Amino acid sequence: MCGIVGYIGPKATLDVLIGGLRRLEYRGYDSAGVSVIGEDGRLETRKKAGKLANLVAEIEQHPLPASHIGIGHTRWATHGAATDGNAHPHLGGGDSKLALIHNGIIENFAELKAELLAAGTQFASETDTEVAAHLIAAAYEKSGNLEQAFASVVRRLHGAFTILIVHQDHPDVVLAARRNAPLVVGLGDGENFLGSDVAAFVEHTKRAISVGQDQIVTLRRGSVEIRTFDGAEVVPDEFTVDWDASAASRGGWSSFMAKEIADQPTAVADTLMGRLASDGSVQLSEIDGLSHDAIKSLQRIYIVACGTASYAGDIAKYAIEKWSRIPVQVELAHEFRYREPVLNEHTLVVAISQSGETADTLTATRYAAEQGAPVLAICNTQGATLARESDAVIYTHAGPEVAVASTKALTAQITAGYLLGLFLASVRGATPAAELRTIGLDLLKMPGRVAEVIKSSKNVEALGMAMSDAKSVLFLGRNVGFPVAMEGALKLKELAYIHAEGFAAGELKHGPIALIEEGQPVIVIVPSPRDADSLHPKVISNIQEIRARGAKVIAIAEEGDTQVAAYAEHVVHVPQSVSVLAAILTVIPLQVFALSLATALGRDVDQPRNLAKSVTVE
Numbered sequence: 001m002c003g004i005v006g007y008i009g010p011k012a013t014l015d016v017l018i019g020g021l022r023r024l025e026y027r028g029y030d031s032a033g034v035s036v037i038g039e040d041g042r043l044e045t046r047k048k049a050g051k052l053a054n055l056v057a058e059i060e061q062h063p064l065p066a067s068h069i070g071i072g073h074t075r076w077a078t079h080g081a082a083t084d085g086n087a088h089p090h091l092g093g094g095d096s097k098l099a100l101i102h103n104g105i106i107e108n109f110a111e112l113k114a115e116l117l118a119a120g121t122q123f124a125s126e127t128d129t130e131v132a133a134h135l136i137a138a139a140y141e142k143s144g145n146l147e148q149a150f151a152s153v154v155r156r157l158h159g160a161f162t163i164l165i166v167h168q169d170h171p172d173v174v175l176a177a178r179r180n181a182p183l184v185v186g187l188g189d190g191e192n193f194l195g196s197d198v199a200a201f202v203e204h205t206k207r208a209i210s211v212g213q214d215q216i217v218t219l220r221r222g223s224v225e226i227r228t229f230d231g232a233e234v235v236p237d238e239f240t241v242d243w244d245a246s247a248a249s250r251g252g253w254s255s256f257m258a259k260e261i262a263d264q265p266t267a268v269a270d271t272l273m274g275r276l277a278s279d280g281s282v283q284l285s286e287i288d289g290l291s292h293d294a295i296k297s298l299q300r301i302y303i304v305a306c307g308t309a310s311y312a313g314d315i316a317k318y319a320i321e322k323w324s325r326i327p328v329q330v331e332l333a334h335e336f337r338y339r340e341p342v343l344n345e346h347t348l349v350v351a352i353s354q355s356g357e358t359a360d361t362l363t364a365t366r367y368a369a370e371q372g373a374p375v376l377a378i379c380n381t382q383g384a385t386l387a388r389e390s391d392a393v394i395y396t397h398a399g400p401e402v403a404v405a406s407t408k409a410l411t412a413q414i415t416a417g418y419l420l421g422l423f424l425a426s427v428r429g430a431t432p433a434a435e436l437r438t439i440g441l442d443l444l445k446m447p448g449r450v451a452e453v454i455k456s457s458k459n460v461e462a463l464g465m466a467m468s469d470a471k472s473v474l475f476l477g478r479n480v481g482f483p484v485a486m487e488g489a490l491k492l493k494e495l496a497y498i499h500a501e502g503f504a505a506g507e508l509k510h511g512p513i514a515l516i517e518e519g520q521p522v523i524v525i526v527p528s529p530r531d532a533d534s535l536h537p538k539v540i541s542n543i544q545e546i547r548a549r550g551a552k553v554i555a556i557a558e559e560g561d562t563q564v565a566a567y568a569e570h571v572v573h574v575p576q577s578v579s580v581l582a583a584i585l586t587v588i589p590l591q592v593f594a595l596s597l598a599t600a601l602g603r604d605v606d607q608p609r610n611l612a613k614s615v616t617v618e
């Protein structure tokens with residue numbers, strides 16, 4: 001959701017803050033703001049509704065003084081519309097000497113606001129956040145001790161929050177607190193940084209600390225002190241960021257999404273690296289924490305995730321069940337948590353998340369841990385909360401994903417799901433080892449095939465552009481093609497803002513076929529015809545059913561599938577592969593299609609309306 005950055009050190013603070021916000025803008029882009037304490041000792045704030053560019057223009061008109069300490073925020077609105085007044089930072093106290101930024105939701109803000117109103121506090125915004133600024137300022141006025149005042153107030157807040165403050169009377173310190181929302185510290189030489197994620201400061205330092213739950217950070221130029229909300233000292237775990245700032249910059253690409261689509265051969269190759277031997281056998285040392293006995297005694301796997309990550313889970317389900325014969329259920333994390341599923345030590349919960357900060361997914365995994373179920377994360381972000389809180393982590397190595405629409409993180413997640421399936425199957429001996437190695441060898445060829453699909457995607461781009469007047473696009477698939485179809489529809493909705501639905505091809509005749517009328521575009525994921533038990537003939541029948549009712553069909557089919565051309569207006573070919581693995585390939589034309597159709601409509605493909613990259617509220 002919101003992006004947060006803090007800095008103290010010798011550099012020009014405004015440059016550090018704006019640079020950090022630029023790289024965090026994907027987290028929210030409803031408004032942005034900064035507060036700095038100038039060399040003259042005065043706290044100054046600028047904030048503006050709309051994208052970061054509006055704030056930059058505002059600062060050009062009303063410059064800020066040189067400074068060496070400050071905080072910055074980019075907002076995804078929850079409480080209060082996206083206006084200048086609701087933008088962060090919020091100021092606290094009658095003298096407005098305290099500035100505060102917040103990511104998350106303060107659930108008990110109404111009760112706290114009533115208390116402040118009764119004491120005569122004037123509010124300048126409709127946000128939940130402003131209560132925290134006034135409460136801290138009031139506590140500080142009483143005690144004269146900023147750190148104590150800060151700790152006493154954050155202990156009173158319920159919900160999810162990362163909060164940063166600076167105070168005009170204390171130009172040597174930034175205070176930060178974290179509960180249920182991400183916060184990382186960047187360690188510099190004579191300077192230190194705070195950010196919602198490492199992108200906020202990676203151009204300045206790669207040394208980082210992931211702040212734990214219910215902890216407070218006292219950031220000074222030469223020191224970083226971390227304590228729990230109760231005051232106990234914390235010895236932090238430092239890590240080194242394994243990518244550099246150029247990985248999170250657009251380079252010469254028209255959009256981050258275009259760049260990230262093109263990054264996919266590397267994302268898949270890096271996720272496979274060190275995990276598949278040249279003979280196709282899988283090695284997953286990351287999950288050594290789960291003993292072979294524990295894996296053998298597993299009775300069920302739940303995969304929990306949201307959005308695109310949940311489709312990676314759906315694809316993994318086909319592979320894991322087929323190869324390991326362990327029953328797998330995929331559930332949206334927010335539904336899973338609140339139906340209170342029955343879990344125990346024989347139920348493995350696999351959580352998939354690019355950011356590792358999705359509140360719904362974290363809530364689900366915390367519930368699973370409480371029930372005694374082992375939790376395995378598939379996560380793309382080092383030091384993320386999900387990774388820290390899980391029993392084991394398979395990191396996807398897609399690198400930073402900046403565009404809101406997930407692309408390379410998805411193909412890396414699918415890859416990790418296949419690796420997990422192969423690993424579980426080999427431990428359980430459910431599929432002959434030679435067969436698993438053959439699949440592993442095919443998986444090793446995927447980076448090259450992904451590159452081929454991307455190289456030959458010009459015709460898909462042209463199709464997307466030519467179809468920009470479509471009011472609705474339907475997507476059909478069977479088996480792993482079904483979640484691919486749903487992902488294709490999600491991409492189109494999120495980027496182009498047009499109606500799109502993904503269906504299981506076999507389900508169509510049970511209702512959705514009523515949607516088909518003359519000219520309705522339908523994209524069909526066609527399975528390989530080569531398998532003995534191939535679903536190819538069934539999908540061809542489904543295509544015939546919709547064509548008979550006027551549908552215009554675009555088929556995504558395997559190279560060498562010569563039959564399909566007779567049933568489709570357009571055929572997009574992808575390289576042959578083991579059929580369960582084909583999802584990595586067939587999803588890519590759908591990403592390209594959504595990108596080009598949305599671009600033709602003039603949409604902001606990197607920052608689609610109403611969305612944020614990392615959804616840190618439930």
Ligand code: M6R
Pocket residue numbers: 306307308309310352353354355356357358361404405406407490494613614615
């Ligand atoms: O960070 P996560 O993978 O947990 O995010 C999950 C979803 O919010 C995310 O995949 C979302 O659906 C994307 N915007 C889809 O492109």
